[in-house]
Amino acid sequence: DAGITQSPRHKVTETGTPVTLRCHQTENHRYMYWYRQDPGHGLRLIHYSYGVKDTDKGEVSDGYSVSRSKTEDFLLTLESATSSQTSVYFCAITTPGQNNEQFFGPGTRLTVL
Amino acid sequence: DAKTTQPPSMDCAEGRAANLPCNHSTISGNEYVYWYRQIHSQGPQYIIHGLKNNETNEMASLIITEDRKSSTLILPHATLRDTAVYYCIVRVAEETSGSRLTFGEGTQLTVNP
Numbered sequence: 477d478a479g480i481t482q483s484p485r486h487k488v489t490e491t492g493t494p495v496t497l498r499c500h501q502t503e504n505h506r507y508m509y510w511y512r513q514d515p516g517h518g519l520r521l522i523h524y525s526y527g528v529k530d531t532d533k534g535e536v537s538d539g540y541s542v543s544r545s546k547t548e549d550f551l552l553t554l555e556s557a558t559s560s561q562t563s564v565y566f567c568a569i570t571t572p573g574q575n576n577e578q579f580f581g582p583g584t585r586l587t588v589l
Numbered sequence: 590d591a592k593t594t595q596p597p598s599m600d601c602a603e604g605r606a607a608n609l610p611c612n613h614s615t616i617s618g619n620e621y622v623y624w625y626r627q628i629h630s631q632g633p634q635y636i637i638h639g640l641k642n643n644e645t646n647e648m649a650s651l652i653i654t655e656d657r658k659s660s661t662l663i664l665p666h667a668t669l670r671d672t673a674v675y676y677c678i679v680r681v682a683e684e685t686s687g688s689r690l691t692f693g694e695g696t697q698l699t700v701n702p
Contacts, residue, residue, distance in 0.1 A: 509689070518676060518692030519633065534689070566632050577623075578690060580632025 479503045480581040482567050488587045495554040497584050499567030501547075507570040508550040509578070510534075510542060512563040519566060525550055557588045593677045598697040601671075607664040609696050611677030614658040619681055622653060622660045623690070626673040633676065633692075636662065667700045674698070 479502035489495050499508060507526055511519035511534075521534030523542040531542050539561060541553045554561055567581040594612040601607040613622065623638040637644055637651045639660075644651045650663040664671055676695040 511692075516694075518694055519690070520692070521689055524689060535691075564630075568632070575635065575638065577635035577638070578625075578633075580634070583630070583632055 480567060480569060480579060482565075482581040482584050484584060485582065486585045488589065489557055490589050491558055492556050495557050495586065495588075497552040497565055497567075497586070499550040499552070499581060501550075501569050503569075504547055505569040505571065506547075508544065509568040509570075510540075510550065510552045511566045511568065512536065512561075513566060513583075514563050522552065522565075557586075559588050562586060562588045593679055593693050595675075595677050595693065595696045597694065598699070600699050600701060601664075601667045603669060603700050603702050604666055607667040607671065607698055607700070609662040609664075609675050609677075609698060610659065611662070612659045613677070613679045616657050616679050617681075620679050621681070622651065622657075623678040623680060624649070624651065624662045625676045625678065625690070625692075626671075627676070627695070628670075628673040636675075667698075669700050669702065672698060672700045 481500045483498045509524040510522040512522055513519045520536045522536055522540050523531055523534055525531045525544045528544055543551045565584045568578045570578050621638050621640050624636040625633040626636055627633045637646055637649050639651045639653055653660045674695040674697050676692050678690050
């Protein structure tokens with residue numbers, strides 16, 4: 477599992493409240509990613525990071541912000557959650573080397589009422 | 590990244606080979622074909638990737654046509670645990686910004702006993 481954990485694993489919140497999801501990795505990987513997945517659809521990239529304090533937007537970044545103050549943690553924040561942000565959120569890291577494959581965390585199921 | 594087209598669903602009998610097709614007619618010369626799968630509610634899992642030669646690993650084989658406009662993922666002896674959504678993704682493997690993945694809808698493979 478490349479040492480990736482996500483917290484919380486499940487969360488129910490109300491519209492308008494701030495929410496922060498945490499992705500933690502133990503193997504010092506440089507690249508980290510946040511995706512969201514809605515029912516019946518593939519994953520869509522929200523934001524990604526290519527180093528401490530280095531982040532960039534993905535295809536669905538509106539309403540989300542990220543921070544990476546240390547290598548092991550990549551935080552995703554919904555400043556004011558909306559019902560359209562109800563989704564499953566996956567964190568991923570890239571392993572260096574020939575395959576350049578991504579390893580994904582177990583996911584966080586977020587429900588915004 | 591080039592767009593891919595996959596059938597939405599396929600069925601396969603347990604013990605038989607599962608052949609999952611993918612069209613990527615706009616693929617560029619420096620783009621690789623990657624396959625991931627997602628077992629229900631889990632994060633996607635890397636399977637295999639290739640550029641133009643056929644590839645095989647312990648999980649599957651990847652056959653890429655000579656013109657590189659399509660490919661087939663082969664699971665030689667499908668088991669019930671291979672029931673999952675399979676994603677075919679085309680991307681440049683050596684991006685300096687990391688290996689962002691663009692997921693389509695994938696193919697839901699159901700292996701029947």
